[in-house]
Amino acid sequence: MENKWFTISVYSENNVGLLNRISGIFLKRHINIESLNVSKSEIDDVSKFTIVAHTTEKWVHNIVGQIEKQIEVIKAYYHTDDETIYQESALFKIASGLLFDERQIQNIIKDNNAQIVTVSRDFFVIAKSGRRNEIDEMHDQLKPYGIMQFVRSGRISVTKDEMKISTILKEF
């Protein structure tokens, strides 16, 4: 079985220690978590983990089974990239002077559909949301001018199919 990208979505209670329990399931199998995001979900009091891993379907099936077994986990799913709508966010911190000295930077912002979040005397911050490769491309374009700081978030995603968590919650 070949390695593929999988997005694992976990709906859970919001409890201390659950992140440790979930990450431990990956650790035990020596599988790396490529990206992780925890947020609230569409349901009140229910948290959502979005985890990206590069592994085989056999292992992602095993992992999702183990995650779902955890007491505070309501439901866990895995999806391939073509089954989800997904993106990441990134922030670029750039020296302010460059915005005026290097006209090309403005074009990069425009071409990439990025936004300037803030401008101060010393630096300005550009926000960019999109697929990993789009953010990487923008990073490559800005790199020659000097990036003071860069950060990219974990993947967030929604599925094309329904999740039906509310129905599942009623079954417990």
Add this chain to the structure above:
Amino acid sequence: METVKEKKKGTTAKKTIKISGAEALIHCLLAEGVDTMYGYPGGAIMPVYDELYKFQDKLTHILTRHEQGATHAAQGYARVSGKVGVAIATSGPGATNLVTGLADAQIDSTPMVCITGQVTRHLLGTDAFQETDIIGISTPVTKWNYQITEASEIPEVMAKAFYLAKSGRPGPVLVDITKNAQIDELDFSYEKCTGVRSYKPVPKPSAKAIEAAAELINGAKKPFIVWGQGIILGQAEDELKKLVEKSGIPAAWTIMGASALDTAHPLNVGMVGMHGNYGPNLLTNECDVLIAIGMRFDDRVTGRLEDYAKQAKVIHFEIDPAEVNKNVHADVAVLGNSKETLGLLLPLLNENKHDAWHNEFKEKYKIEFDTIIKNDIHPTKEGLTMGEVIEEINLASNNKAVIVSDVGQHQMIACRYAKFSQSKSNITSGGLGTMGFALPAAIGAKMGAMDREVVAIIGDGGYQMTIQELGVIFQHNLPVKIVVLNNEHLGMVRQWQELFFDRRYASTVMVNPDFVKIAEGYSIEAKRISERKDLKSTIQEMIASDKPYFLEVKVEQEDNVFPMIPSGASVSEVRLK
């Protein structure tokens, strides 16, 4: 826990009493029907021990000599009684010493609640004396764990702990309680937990799956049942017996499933796995329908997965959805509690016989008997064998003893040759293979079934890992029978070195102390035998004794356990020598 607060806000009418967290904990244990617990005191758990002192007429606390012993004793207690075992320890080293027992209970699905003391709330994270992150440490080896930092959380969390430990697929739960939560007062009232949102302990059986299973079984020419501990945990012994008898299907067991069906039952064809019986292993790859019930296709059972039962349709009866298709693909998966699913299956099955197929097992047994079993239990060579010791225990105890085994050659021999006439009689560390398990587990097993004979079978290696628990047997005059099969080696490792490492016996020769003197130091009646002429009478004397008894049997030093499926080999490659 928000729900605790909510409940208090809403139900002012509920009757409560104002007591300390420590006293509340005792009331929780009593409400859960706990009468025995095993543990070791220390600074961070002292308020609880102070309450245990006051409640000693209602709650027996057994002071083991090491916290690991407390966990194995709790496991032994749980495994014979079906109740939740309870172990208690202090923070720091007390808590970390529980880890092996937690891991053992996790992999063998044993219901256990462990309680640990923790440094007071405001010292958390300051590297205080005996502070350790036991929640972090125990997370991978517990079904659930929780840190209580406020006294008011105690009733609800303890109720949840017991509910989670025993419901669904059982397992160990750890509750860590900061010292302030033990000392502070709360308005106490107790309600048992009956459910947790987000936790579905028992999947609902699907009628369609059961029909599909029945159809496969009814149409099978060479069906084969392999059952595991799921039968015992699901209390489905009767259903298994009815299933086997109605369908006429030969049935074998995993090490954890031993004793769920009488050893003498004609359709009980023996044990599967690395040192299991020849027929069940070999014929796994000849059956046309493999009916797996409450077992998880451990690698010691399946051998090389690529060559495991590939010719067969596999039906998997299982309570834990994560076990289905984990190792072996199930053509039909029947989720649910084994008692319920087998109960639903039975009326759909045709009465049947599979005599020709059953005969294949008998023929294989004859081969195994002539080449191995005969020499193991009726040896003609000079030295004593482990097998003949087990056989004499069978005879002396009329197949009624609880056999508690440790880990290694003696364990495989005990499981191969012990005869069981009642369920919950084989207590061993199956999944984790924890040397040192047997002596403390036998203490718990005896206390969980005082009316039964409990015989611990232990090797000279594992015995010395928890030998200090002789102190418990001595202190409480517990009539546990301890048999050390002494081959002066770490026998199983030595066997592997002989077979697979060109006889390089690295660190497997044991230089042992005088075990008889050690037992006598604890005032335990002790004997050592090394000749066949003394075997029967000494074992009879041991079983007849109503006191603790230690017996060391000097056995052949370099015997091997066969049959054997070498690690990574297929079940078809089971070796007779």
